[in-house]
Amino acid sequence: AQKVTQAQTEISVVEKEDVTLDCVYETRDTTYYLFWYKQPPSGELVFLIRRNSFDEQNEISGRYSWNFQKSTSSFNFTITASQVVDSAVYFCALSEAGDDKIIFGKGTRLHILP
Amino acid sequence: DTAVSQTPKYLVTQMGNDKSIKCEQNLGHDTMYWYKQDSKKFLKIMFSYNNKELIINETVPNRFSPKSPDKAHLNLHINSLELGDSAVYFCASSHQRQGSYNSPLHFGNGTRLTVT
Numbered sequence: 001a002q003k004v005t006q007a008q009t010e011i012s013v014v015e016k017e018d019v020t021l022d023c024v025y026e027t028r029d030t031t032y033y034l035f036w037y038k039q040p041p042s043g044e045l046v047f048l049i050r051r052n053s054f055d056e057q058n059e060i061s062g063r064y065s066w067n068f069q070k071s072t073s074s075f076n077f078t079i080t081a082s083q084v085v086d087s088a089v090y091f092c093a094l095s096e097a098g099d100d101k102i103i104f105g106k107g108t109r110l111h112i113l114p
Numbered sequence: 115d116t117a118v119s120q121t122p123k124y125l126v127t128q129m130g131n132d133k134s135i136k137c138e139q140n141l142g143h144d145t146m147y148w149y150k151q152d153s154k155k156f157l158k159i160m161f162s163y164n165n166k167e168l169i170i171n172e173t174v175p176n177r178f179s180p181k182s183p184d185k186a187h188l189n190l191h192i193n194s195l196e197l198g199d200s201a202v203y204f205c206a207s208s209h210q211r212q213g214s215y216n217s218p219l220h221f222g223n224g225t226r227l228t229v230t
Contacts, residue, residue: 032216033216035218035219044221044223045204045219045224046221047219050218089155091157097216100162100170101159101170102216104156104157104158106154106156107155109155
């Protein structure tokens with residue numbers, strides 16, 4: 001069965017520090033997709049990235065980067081030079097090819113302190 | 115233009131009442147979903163429709179009934195509301211059903227339901 005674990009419930013860092021949010025997943029499929037979503041205090045859910053299981057290249061988008069490692073079943077998210085606006089709950093999610101569901105982790109609440 | 119819109123944004127009602135939440139997407143997506151987010155922020159899928167056909171029906175009390183009049187709309191009707199139904203309900207859509215393309219979800223802004 002598929003499962004997503006975000007072991008960090010809450011993280012606080014001072015602005016401009018780098019921070020990494022961990023995501024570990026479980027799946028029996030060889031073809032699957034991983035996602036990250038952001039939920040700022042205003043409450044909406046914003047899609048950040050999708051990665052398929054055959055693409056292990058790391059991705060960088062501005063201050064955001066993602067490290068996908070199949071060997072450790074992890075898809076970690078790093079924010080470089082964090083800003084107060086990065087404060088949010090971040091969700092990692094997984095969907096398997098052939099399954100209609102996207103399963104979410106429990107989220108990591110990130111506080112960026114000024 | 116709002117891509118996935120749901121109404122109302124806030125819903126406060128008493129136990130035992132029946133209420134509906136409406137959702138519409140203008141993205142031309144084939145698949146729509148209802149997710150429930152509890153007070154601990156846990157997101158759990160409830161239902162999914164693909165082109166008006168129900169494809170996911172998780173273990174949800176039958177007091178919850180989704181209705182999809184067309185592929186752009188997915189409404190959620192809740193009968194005999196209970197205190198435990200208090201949560202934020204998110205509607206979402208995706209280009210195609212998961213399993214074939216696994217496209218990302220586009221979420222509405224949520225409906226905060228409070229049952230007193």
